[in-house]
Amino acid sequence: MDLTTTLPRRVVVTGAMSGIGRAVAEGVLAAGGRVLSLDLDITEWSHPRMVARRVDVSTESDVDAAFADAPETLLGPPDAVIHCAGIYRWAPLGDTTVAEWDRVLRVNATGAFIIAKAAAAAMPRGVIVLLSSVAYGRGDEGEPGAAYSASKGAIVSLTQQLAVELGARDIRVNAVAPGMIDTPMLTLNNDPTAVSALTHRLPARRLGTAQDVAAACLFLASGSAGYITGATLPVDGGYLVA
Numbered sequence: 001m002d003l004t005t006t007l008p009r010r011v012v013v014t015g016a017m018s019g020i021g022r023a024v025a026e027g028v029l030a031a032g033g034r035v036l037s038l039d040l041d042i043t044e045w046s047h048p049r050m051v052a053r054r055v056d057v058s059t060e061s062d063v064d065a066a067f068a069d070a071p072e073t074l075l076g077p078p079d080a081v082i083h084c085a086g087i088y089r090w091a092p093l094g095d096t097t098v099a100e101w102d103r104v105l106r107v108n109a110t111g112a113f114i115i116a117k118a119a120a121a122a123m124p125r126g127v128i129v130l131l132s133s134v135a136y137g138r139g140d141e142g143e144p145g146a147a148y149s150a151s152k153g154a155i156v157s158l159t160q161q162l163a164v165e166l167g168a169r170d171i172r173v174n175a176v177a178p179g180m181i182d183t184p185m186l187t188l189n190n191d192p193t194a195v196s197a198l199t200h201r202l203p204a205r206r207l208g209t210a211q212d213v214a215a216a217c218l219f220l221a222s223g224s225a226g227y228i229t230g231a232t233l234p235v236d237g238g239y240l241v242a
């Protein structure tokens with residue numbers, strides 16, 4: 001089966017200026033689709049079939065304004081929304097302030113809710129893919145991040161609920177749970193000793209790449225995943241089972 005023939009053609013990608021979101025956008029563009037990029041940053045990266053808008057995903061009015069323009073930008077309503085924007089913070093419980101907890105939950109959990117709500121309103125039918133993390137399913141002694149883990153757990157629950165709620169409208173909703181992926185977000189990628197200490201216990205024996213995760217997002221957004229909804233797919237080199 002040729003996956004590219006079933007890929008969505010008009011895609012909103014959040015966090016598309018970096019890491020996983022950029023790899024997702026590049027995948028859509030390489031297959032001939034159009035991208036509306038929503039990110040806090042606008043970098044030098046551009047493409048003739050991509051429009052980049054500066055949007056804070058945790059601000060509903062920003063997101064709604066961007067989605068209102070989507071049909072013009074994408075030459076039709078989006079057929080997929082792939083939500084990769086997020087922030088990573090870790091600190092032991094005693095050092096985590098309520099303000100920091102609120103900030104992480106606001107961007108990651110509330111941001112996912114705001115994007116999913118706008119996506120459901122904008123798409124007559126289609127696919128929503130949200131980015132969770134293996135942190136939803138396993139604690140971490142080395143990088144304790146209660147707020148981050150809780151925010152990514154919220155995305156798993158949101159995915160399940162929205163899959164049920166939106167199924168009758170032919171909108172599928174799935175999540176991807178990346179493990180340790182070599183992007184600017186990964187705090188240890190400049191420390192080869194820390195990387196090898198962690199990866200030697202992984203079945204895959206290596207860090208993941210943004211392209212590894214993007215491939216899973218694009219599969220879930222494709223017609224090839226037409227019978228998959230409400231799922232959270234780990235893309236973690238075996239982290240959750242090791």
Ligand SMILES: NC(=O)c1ccc[n+]([C@@H]2O[C@H](COP(=O)([O-])OP(=O)(O)OC[C@H]3O[C@@H](n4cnc5c(N)ncnc54)[C@H](O)[C@@H]3O)[C@@H](O)[C@H]2O)c1
Nearest residue numbers: 015018019020039040056057085086131133178181183185
């Ligand atoms: N890299 C990893 O190891 C890893 C592991 C598990 C989960 N994830 C998840 O994957 C997703 C993508 O991560 P990444 O590694 O590509 O990170 P990244 O830092 O490379 O990219 C994140 C992007 O999100 C944007 N962003 C951040 N806050 C935003 C906001 N409020 N509004 C709009 N845009 C905002 C940033 O500008 C950036 O372009 C995140 O949700 C992250 O939690 C990453």
